[in-house]
Amino acid sequence: xxxxxxxxxxxxxxxxxxxxxxxxxxxxxxxxxxxxxxxxxxxxxxxxxxxxxxxxxxxxxxxxxxxxxxxxxxxxxxxxxxxxxxxxxxxxxxxxxxxxxxxxxxxxxxxxxxxxxxxxxxxxxxxxxxxxxxxxxxxxxxxxxxxxxxxxxxxxxxxxxxxxxxxxxxxxxxxxxxxxxxxxxxxxxxxxxxxxxxxxxxxxxxxxxxxxxxxxxxxxxxxxxxxxxxxxxxxxxxxxxxxxxxxxxxxxxxxxxxxxxxxxxxxxxxxxxxxxxxxxxxxxxxxxxxxxxxxxxxxxxxxxxxxxxxxxxxxxxxxxxxxxxxxxxx
Numbered sequence: 580x581x582x583x584x585x586x587x588x589x590x591x592x593x594x595x596x597x598x599x600x601x602x603x604x605x606x607x608x609x610x611x612x613x614x615x616x617x618x619x620x621x622x623x624x625x626x627x628x629x630x631x632x633x634x635x636x637x638x639x640x641x642x643x644x645x646x647x648x649x650x651x652x653x654x655x656x657x658x659x660x661x662x663x664x665x666x667x668x669x670x671x672x673x674x675x676x677x678x679x680x681x682x683x684x685x686x687x688x689x690x691x692x693x694x695x696x697x698x699x700x701x702x703x704x705x706x707x708x709x710x711x712x713x714x715x716x717x718x719x720x721x722x723x724x725x726x727x728x729x730x731x732x733x734x735x736x737x738x739x740x741x742x743x744x745x746x747x748x749x750x751x752x753x754x755x756x757x758x759x760x761x762x763x764x765x766x767x768x769x770x771x772x773x774x775x776x777x778x779x780x781x782x783x784x785x786x787x788x789x790x791x792x793x794x795x796x797x798x799x800x801x802x803x804x805x806x807x808x809x810x811x812x813x814x815x816x817x818x819x820x821x822x823x824x825x826x827x828x829x830x831x832x833x834x835x836x837x838x839x840x841x842x843x844x845x846x847x848x849x850x851x852x853x854x855x856x857x858x859x860x861x862x863x864x865x866x867x868x869x870x871x872x873x874x875x876x877x878x879x880x881x882x883x884x885x886x887x888x889x890x891x892x893x894x895x896x897x898x899x900x901x902x903x904x905x906x907x908x909x
Contacts, residue, residue: 600726611730618682618736626678634670638662641847649854660843667836669818676807676817677844679735683742684803688796691747695754695795696780705755712748720745720809728813738810738819746802753795757788793856800852804845 604611629637638661646654664673698705723744727737761784769779785792811819818837825834 691750757791
């Protein structure tokens with residue numbers, strides 16, 4: 580068969596996508612410039628907070644968080660891991676990558692949790708959102724970077740946008756799953772007491788679904804961190820840029836140091852968010868103990884004074900024979 584004849588029946592999907600991007604760029608260019616300024620400003624602010632103080636200040640803060648949320652063993656491991664990052668001279672790059680992960684994760688959570696609630700409340704919304712999530716998860720992340728570079732130009736913003744698209748799917752899915760898994764009898768009990776749908780969502784469904792929602796948030800953060808290398812390809816900097824440089828130069832030592840720094844950050848963020856999802860943290864136990872001390876259970880006065888509690892004396896009983904001998908008194 581003639582090759583030229585075959586090409587006549589080719590579906591021009593790529594040309595349509597190119598024309599659509601051109602239309603969006605020409606029509607909504609001002610909007611993308613506004614979004615770029617917001618994302619870039621948020622990243623610069625978080626990066627300033629993380630990179631400006633001396634490294635030991637950030638290490639102490641991270642260790643304090645680890646101690647309050649997971650315990651002293653995790654705090655010690657956090658100190659060792661972050662000191663290793665300092666020792667391999669990747670501290671600034673690690674803070675740049677951490678700033679990108681935090682900004683992208685927060686934005687992905689802000690988008691995914693409301694969409695998950697909407698999907699749980701509406702079957703129509705769920706049937707629309709699910710295919711979109713499937714498309715976002717299966718499409719290679721490199722494909723996101725092409726329109727992101729066109730719309731937001733080279734820099735950290737295309738990396739943030741691609742990270743949000745790639746990472747928000749588990750947040751939506753697990754939020755929907757958590758709310759749908761709440762016992763219907765509990766919801767019906769709230770409705771029987773006259774609670775509004777918003778109050779049922781806020782006081783019943785979200786608290787009961789919080790472990791599942793936190794698992795989704797944990798996955799959002801992990802997927803955001805996995806996009807660090809891809810974001811480094813579009814000028815985002817940080818550890819991703821170091822990994823890309825090591826690939827270009829076939830530099831094993833640089834690649835190992837940057838990759839190890841990514842692993843340390845991933846372990847820290849994963850254990851931290853997993854402990855928050857469980858709710859059983861040292862700080863929560865401490866607050867519960869303080870609450871019990873502030874509101875002790877009231878005991879009898881004799882027991883508080885150290886005296887044994889005496890049971891009240893029983894009413895004297897009269898034998899039946901004695902009761903018959905005694906005359907009734909009117």
